[in-house]
Amino acid sequence: MKTILIVDDTKSELDLMVHYVTQAGYTIITAQDGEEALEKTFANKPDAIITDWMMPKMGGLDILRQLKKNPETAIIPVVACTAKDRDVDRMWAKKQGVKAYVTKPCTKEQLISALEEAMG
Known part of the structure; x- marks a missing residue:
């Protein structure tokens, strides 16, 4: 079973994404900011990361x-899950190495599709 790290500083958003990804059959690790996400990534080496784009600290x-x-960790696929919905945001994210991009609010189908796209 693949392990997914989900990162979001908004508890309700984090809980919703955890619900969607758990229902899809993945094991979940969570973080509420970028620093915690990096710690958990290095400790657990998840198969993919879904992260909010705009969070305090990092x-x-x-x-x-x-x-x-x-x-x-360079090979871990990253999915951006963000409220930023402009084409320029999507292009910039892809240029930086994001494998898939989904905008909030998203459906379970949109999130899982992005995750599966990212993991190839």
Whole structure:
């Protein structure tokens, strides 16, 4: 069973994503900010990460940059799950290495489809 790290600083959003991904049959790890996400990534090596883009301290882009610096974590696919819905945001995220992009609020189908796309 694949393990997914879900990162969001809004508890209701985090809970909803956990619900969707758990229903799809994945094992879940959660983090509520970027620093916690990095700690849990290095400790657990998840199969993929779903992260909010805008969070205090360290956002999704910062998480992605840190992961790309380490060969052990550079290959972990990242899904951006964010309220940013402009084409330029999507293009920038892809340029930075995001494998899939979904905007909030999202349905279970949209999130799982993005996750599966990211994991290839």
